[in-house]
Amino acid sequence: EVQLVQSGAEVKKPGESLKISCKGSGYSRSSYWIGWVRQMPGKGLEWMGDIYLSDSDTRYSPSFQGQVTISADKSTNSAHLQWSSLKASDTAMYWCARQEAGSDVFDVWGQGTMVIVSA
Amino acid sequence: QSALTQPASLSGFPGQSITISCTGTSSDIGSYNLVSWYQQHPGKPPKFIFFEGRERPSGVSNRFSASKSGNTASLTISGLQADDEADYYCFSYAGSNTFVFGGGTTVAVL
Numbered sequence: 476e477v478q479l480v481q482s483g484a485e486v487k488k489p490g491e492s493l494k495i496s497c498k499g500s501g502y503s504r505s506s507y508w509i510g511w512v513r514q515m516p517g518k519g520l521e522w523m524g525d526i527y528l529s530d531s532d533t534r535y536s537p538s539f540q541g542q543v544t545i546s547a548d549k550s551t552n553s554a555h556l557q558w559s560s561l562k563a564s565d566t567a568m569y570w571c572a573r574q575e576a577g578s579d580v581f582d583v584w585g586q587g588t589m590v591i592v593s594a
Numbered sequence: 595q596s597a598l599t600q601p602a603s604l605s606g607f608p609g610q611s612i613t614i615s616c617t618g619t620s621s622d623i624g625s626y627n628l629v630s631w632y633q634q635h636p637g638k639p640p641k642f643i644f645f646e647g648r649e650r651p652s653g654v655s656n657r658f659s660a661s662k663s664g665n666t667a668s669l670t671i672s673g674l675q676a677d678d679e680a681d682y683y684c685f686s687y688a689g690s691n692t693f694v695f696g697g698g699t700t701v702a703v704l
Contacts, residue, residue, distance in 0.1 A: 522695055534692065579628055581632070581642055
């Protein structure tokens with residue numbers, strides 16, 4: 476079964492760092508990107524960026540470039556999303572999803588990681 | 595990079611058809627045939643439901659169809675059912691290795 480499993484919910488303080496993960500299984504990492512999508516409370520989906528696990532090529536939304544870092548670990552078929560200094564406005568649900576190369580369809584989604592940033 | 599424009603909400607009676615529009619620009623939807631559609635029920639991950647030219651995912655009804663004309667893509671739900679009540683998002687390549695979602699449409703079944 477193809478699945479993406481994300482790391483658990485996080486509660487952090489402003490200024491703290493954080494790295495969340497998304498581990499894929501049941502498929503070959505070639506031909507797929509792993510994308511990250513933010514969903515703030517009660518709001519819509521926002522594409523943050525993605526990474527090609529085979530060679531760690533990354534693409535970022537201009538809105539998130541410089542605000543987060545996307546990385547990958549080929550050995551574990553995992554992608555990561557990290558912040559060096561969290562803000563309250565980073566409070567959101569973060570979804571990872573498998574993005575098919577070529578069509579760029581998000582065909583498999585993780586269960587989501589809720590990040591709460593509060594003093 | 596602005597979100598693609600979708601109506602905030604739409605509603606219909608069971609059995610009716612509704613069409614959700616997704617308007618972009620000549621830099622995204624108008625230039626590429628790379629629009630996909632997603633359904634999201636409350637508290638759940640989004641679910642891929644349609645991409646032109648690709649077989650519908652297993653479990654997705656053939657009541658969902660989509661098209662594109664110029665800078666606007668559209669998703670039609672035929673024979674509206676109670677379980678169709680959800681949020682719907684379009685997603686498109688926007689050039690320069692970037693992508694953009696629509697703002698989302700909440701569909702209510704009356």
